[in-house]
Amino acid sequence: MTFAQISFDSPIGWITIQAEGEKITSLVMSHKDANLGSSKILAEAKKQVLAYLAGKLTKFDLPVQLVGTEFQKTVWKVIAKTGFGKTVTYGDIGEKIGKPLAARAIGGAVGANPVPLIVGCHRVLGSNKKITGYSGGEGIPTKEWLLELEGIEYK
Numbered sequence: 001m002t003f004a005q006i007s008f009d010s011p012i013g014w015i016t017i018q019a020e021g022e023k024i025t026s027l028v029m030s031h032k033d034a035n036l037g038s039s040k041i042l043a044e045a046k047k048q049v050l051a052y053l054a055g056k057l058t059k060f061d062l063p064v065q066l067v068g069t070e071f072q073k074t075v076w077k078v079i080a081k082t083g084f085g086k087t088v089t090y091g092d093i094g095e096k097i098g099k100p101l102a103a104r105a106i107g108g109a110v111g112a113n114p115v116p117l118i119v120g121c122h123r124v125l126g127s128n129k130k131i132t133g134y135s136g137g138e139g140i141p142t143k144e145w146l147l148e149l150e151g152i153e154y155k
Contacts, residue, residue: 003036016030026114049118058085076113079093085152091103110124123147129153
C-alpha cells in the first residue's frame with residue numbers, strides 16, 4: 001500500500017489528511033504539514049472537507065480505514081450514523097452499544113477518533129446537551145464552530 005498525505009488551510013485552520021492506498025486513515029486539525037505522495041482519494045477528501053466547511057455538503061462519501069480496538073470501532077459506528085445537524089450523547093452511545101455505564105470509556109473512544117469531521121465526533125455532547133471537550137483544532141472553539149455550521153444548539 002502506498003502512503004500519501006495532504007495538508008491544506010481551511011476556515012478552522014490547517015487540516016492534514018492521510019491515506020493508505022485509496023482509503024482515508026487519518027484527519028488531523030492542527031498545523032501545516034508536508035504533502036507526501038499523491039492519491040485521488042486525498043484530492044476528493046480535500047474537496048469534500050472544504051465543501052462541508054463551506055456549508056455545501058452534509059454527508060461525506062469517502063472510504064475510510066478505521067484502526068482501533070473493537071470497542072472504539074463500535075463507538076465510531078454509532079457516531080458515523082449521527083447525521084448532519086443531529087447530536088448524540090455519551091449515554092445514548094452507551095445504550096446503543098449495550099454498555100450504559102461506560103461513559104468514560106466511550107469518551108476515550110470518541111477522543112481517539114482518527115477521522116474527525118468524516119466521522120462527526122463533534123456531534124457528541126454531554127447528557128445535558130453541553131460541550132464536554134474536543135481535541136480537534138483549537139478544541140472547544142472549533143467544536144462550537146462546527147456545531148454552529150450544522151445549526152446544532154449546545155448552550
